[in-house]
Amino acid sequence: xxxxxxxxxxxxxxxxxxxxxxxxxxxxxxxxxxxxxxxxxxxxxxxxxxxxxxxxxxxxxxxxxxxxxxxxxxxxxxxxxxxxxxxxxxxxxxxxxxxxxxxxxxxxxxxxxxxxxxxxxxxxxxxxxxxxxxxxxxxxxxxxxxxxxxxxxxxxxxxxxxxxxxxxxxxxxxxxxxxxxxxxxxxxxxxxxxxxxxxxxxxxxxxxxxxxxxxxxxxxxxxxxxxxxxxxxxxxxxxxxxxxxxxxxxxxxxxxxxxxx
Numbered sequence: 013x014x015x016x017x018x019x020x021x022x023x024x025x026x027x028x029x030x031x032x033x034x035x036x037x038x039x040x041x042x043x044x045x046x047x048x049x050x051x052x053x054x055x056x057x058x059x060x061x062x063x064x065x066x067x068x069x070x071x072x073x074x075x076x077x078x079x080x081x082x083x084x085x086x087x088x089x090x091x092x093x094x095x096x097x098x099x100x101x102x103x104x105x106x107x108x109x110x111x112x113x114x115x116x117x118x119x120x121x122x123x124x125x126x127x128x129x130x131x132x133x134x135x136x137x138x139x140x141x142x143x144x145x146x147x148x149x150x151x152x153x154x155x156x157x158x159x160x161x162x163x164x165x166x167x168x169x170x171x172x173x174x175x176x177x178x179x180x181x182x183x184x185x186x187x188x189x190x191x192x193x194x195x196x197x198x199x200x201x202x203x204x205x206x207x208x209x210x211x212x213x214x215x216x217x218x219x220x221x222x223x224x225x226x227x228x229x230x231x232x233x234x235x236x237x238x239x240x241x242x243x244x245x246x247x248x249x250x251x252x253x254x255x256x257x258x259x260x261x262x263x264x265x266x267x268x269x270x271x272x273x
Contacts, residue, residue, distance in 0.1 A: 040077065040137065041070040042273060043194050048150045051161070061145045068142065068150055071185035071196045071269040072204065073133060074108070076118035078125065081133045083110055088129055091177050098126040099260045105180060120182040121265040127257040130205045132270040141207040142269045144252070148245070151198040153191035162242065170244035173200035177263050205266040209252045 044067055049060035082103075083090045089109040090102055107113030112198050116122070125133075127141075134140045142150075152161035160166040173189070178201065186196045198204075255264075 040268075041065040043070050045146075045150055048149065050145055050152075052145055052148070063149050063220060064196065064271070066146060067270045067273055068146075068193075068195060069269070070194065072121035072202060072267045073130075074119050074185055074267045075112050075116045075122045078122040078133060079110065079112060079118075081136055085132070087134065088132060095130070096258070097128040098258055100183060101153055101260045102129070104260070105248075115181050117181050117184065119184040121185055121197075122263055123180075123182065123202055123265050124260040125205075125264075125266065126260050127205050127209065129253070130266040131207070134266075137268055139248075139268040139270040141266060144206040144208050144211075146269060147198075147204065147206045148248075150191070150193055150195055153193050153195070153198075155190065156192060158192045161245075167242050167244040170199050171247065174244065174247055176203065180262055198219060202246075202263045202265040203251055204262075205255075205264065206252065209255055243253075 042045075045063075045065060047065040048063050049062050051060050086092055087094075091108060091109050093102055101124055103116075103122075105113065105115040107116075112118055131141055148161075152159055154160035154163065154166045154169075157163075182202065185201070188197050189200050190196050191198060255261075
C-alpha cells in the first residue's frame with residue numbers, strides 16, 4: 013500500500029512539474045485570402061498580377077513556435093547553424109539554444125532569424141514564405157478595406173507606424189493592427205521576410221517569377237514605380253532591397269503561407 017501511494021505521489025509530482033515548465037500555447041492560426049488582382053508598386057507594366065487564393069498565418073511566427081522548430085531540428089539551433097545560413101547574431105535575444113529568456117517573450121514575434129531559417133521553418137510547417145506580391149496583397153488592407161493600397165490616408169498612417177517600431181523585448185503578436193482580412197500586424201510590429209525579397213515581380217501571373225538583376229529594388233529613386241506618392245510602399249521595398257539572405261535583424265521576422273490547408 014505504501015509503495016502504491018509513493019508511486020501515485022511521484023506521478024502527481026511529475027505531472028505537476030511538467031505543467032509548470034510546459035511551453036506556452038503555440039497553435040498556428042491561418043486566414044484564408046481570396047484570389048484577386050494586384051498592381052505591384054515597382055513594375056514596368058500596368059497589367060495586374062493575378063494572385064491565386066492562399067492561406068496566411070494570422071500573426072508572425074513567435075519565439076515559442078520557432079523554439080519548437082529548433083528543438084525538432086537541431087541544425088537550426090544557435091550553436092549549430094552554419095555561418096553560410098545566418099550571421100553570428102542569429103537568435104541573439106534567446107538565452108541559449110532552447111531557452112528563450114527575458115528579451116524573447118514566448119508570444120512575441122521571433123526576430124534575428126535569417127531568410128534561410130525562416131524558409132526552413134515554413135517548409136517544416138508544410139508551407140513557404142509569401143511571395144512579395146502575395147504579402148503586399150494582404151498588406152494593402154486597412155482595418156476596414158481590403159484594398160487601401162492607393163489611399164493617401166492609409167499610407168500616411170503606415171509611415172507613422174514605421175517611424176515607431178517597438179523596441180526589444182517586443183510586444184506579443186495579435187494585439188495591435190488587425191486588417192480587413194483578419195490578419196494581424198502586417199505593419200507596425202516588425203518587418204517581414206518574403207520568398208523573393210530581393211527581386212521585382214513583373215509577370216502577370218504570380219506563379220511566374222523573375223530574378224533579373226535589372227529588376228532589383230533600388231532605394232535611390234522611384235523610377236518605374238506605379239504610384240510615386242505611395243511612400244510607405246517605397247519604404248518597404250527599400251528595406252527589402254537592403255537585405256541579404258543571411259542577415260539577422262532585430263526588427264525583422266516572418267510569417268508563413270500555404271496554397272491549401
